[in-house]
Amino acid sequence: RYGYQRLEVLLRREGEFVNHKRVFRIYQAAGLSVKRKKRKRLVRSGRPLVTTTAPNQQWAIDFVHDRLASGRSIRVLTVVDTFTRECLALEVDSSLPSRRVTRALDSIIFERGRPESITLDNGTELTSRHFLSWGIDRRIELAHIQPGKPVQNAFAESFNGRLRDECLNTNWFLNLWEARRKISAWRNEYNQQRPHSSLNYRTPQEFAQTFAANQNIMLKI
Numbered sequence: 001r002y003g004y005q006r007l008e009v010l011l012r013r014e015g016e017f018v019n020h021k022r023v024f025r026i027y028q029a030a031g032l033s034v035k036r037k038k039r040k041r042l043v044r045s046g047r048p049l050v051t052t053t054a055p056n057q058q059w060a061i062d063f064v065h066d067r068l069a070s071g072r073s074i075r076v077l078t079v080v081d082t083f084t085r086e087c088l089a090l091e092v093d094s095s096l097p098s099r100r101v102t103r104a105l106d107s108i109i110f111e112r113g114r115p116e117s118i119t120l121d122n123g124t125e126l127t128s129r130h131f132l133s134w135g136i137d138r139r140i141e142l143a144h145i146q147p148g149k150p151v152q153n154a155f156a157e158s159f160n161g162r163l164r165d166e167c168l169n170t171n172w173f174l175n176l177w178e179a180r181r182k183i184s185a186w187r188n189e190y191n192q193q194r195p196h197s198s199l200n201y202r203t204p205q206e207f208a209q210t211f212a213a214n215q216n217i218m219l220k221i
Contacts, residue, residue: 117141
């Protein structure tokens with residue numbers, strides 16, 4: 001409808017005054033009336049929180065935003081093992097596209113093996129063709145949460161809250177290098193020194209080491 005009206009306005013601007021009905025007939029006869037197709041949206045169905053029983057069954061990833069003293073925006077990719085509560089990575093940069101994200105995840109996989117699944121949101125970095133292909137190639141289930149329901153990624157949300165309260169809100173980062181250094185130091189403290197009530201007041205590192213030791217004993221029996 002609005003297409004032929006636009007055409008009529010353009011003709012008038014050129015000094016051509018044509019009856020609007022005639023413009024409409026010509027518009028239809030020329031096949032200029034094209035129906036716009038609505039973009040199909042991917043509907044994601046949520047799933048209940050999974051109870052994990054071992055490391056690497058499920059990772060949770062998300063992004064946190066902050067600013068340097070100069071006002072420059074930075075992003076932090078957070079990766080957490082939902083069983084051991086270990087923070088596996090805190091990748092800090094001004095931009096974290098999908099290829100940077102998969103490179104960080106591959107680095108973790110090289111050290112400790114791949115997860116069975118990753119819980120994540122629907123950001124463009126995590127729904128790109130590159131990222132989805134990466135998940136297929138690595139045989140990792142990418143469990144996207146429903147849009148607008150961060151509670152479905154509760155482990156990441158809880159961790160991000162601690163990161164912001166204990167590190168980002170209490171530090172003044174002069175530059176990107178200092179942000180990486182201080183955030184990395186906080187990660188080490190979180191994994192190695194901070195006891196968690198959910199882990200019977202052990203640190204994530206202690207819990208992971210105890211679990212691994214018990215598994216070795218069970219294999220020997």
